Amino acid sequence: MANLKDIKRKIKSVKNTQKTTRAMKLVSTAKLKRTEELAKKSKVYAQKLTELIDDIACSIKKYKAGGIDSRYFESIKNPAIVDIIFVTADKGLCGGFNAQTIKRVKALIADFKAKKVKVRLRGIGKKGIEYFRFNEVELHDSIIDLSASPDYDRAAKFMDSVIESFVNGETDSVIVVHNGYVNMITQEVKEAKVLPIDPEYLENKEQPSAMEQEPEDDEEMLNTLVYKYVRYSMYYALIDSLAAEHSARMQAMDAATNNAKEMVSKLSTEYNKARQESITTELIEIISGMEALK
16 A cells, blocks of 8 residues: 555646646746747847948948948958857756757857867856856856846946957957747757958948938947947847747746656556555455455
């Protein structure tokens, strides 16, 4: 009977876990819908901002002798120092969501080190920060509680020091790595070089600008927009990452709920078999006792 009690206790424990994972799945589903809508709106704004920068930059290249004279568009073929900003979750229970981002960052670090390029790592998200600190990888900068609750002002403040380092020549390139949202069942690790803005893209852009501005204001306007673009790129990466995190957690909790259901079924079968064996044993003992009395 002790065995039956153990099995019954396991069934109860698994059922309680199943209730928790089912509740977490429902919560992630609700959060995903809100974050997905915010991500769509943010993406549209980022695209329009990018188009505006392209228009002004192309105008300068076309009408100004010498082209664009801006650190933001400086082509650096052999960078000496690179800043890598990674975004991971502050919480776990989301499958391989964080592991995929960490894997890409490690590959980038190894690639740059092979090219004798110094890497400065900046982290957003508790899980990634804890991983690199545990493995004794130096972090130039880090912030927690931002990936779980994206805030433009905090993201902008974080990026201000990154932009300042780039403008002052302390770093030659800035790369953002995060696990992004594709759809409810798919996430994709995204790697974007936010600084410098690739000048080669502008070579093939010949469409006329729909905006008019004074020539002498071009450079100042461009720098202001690029500054805003870089800050907003970080904010959008955070929103995109959060949507992907909810998606990954929803799938992970759905899988956990199904696994718990299967385990309960197996334990119930095991319980019934053990109960039948116990009853059979008791019957044999009773019959044997009655035979002994004859």
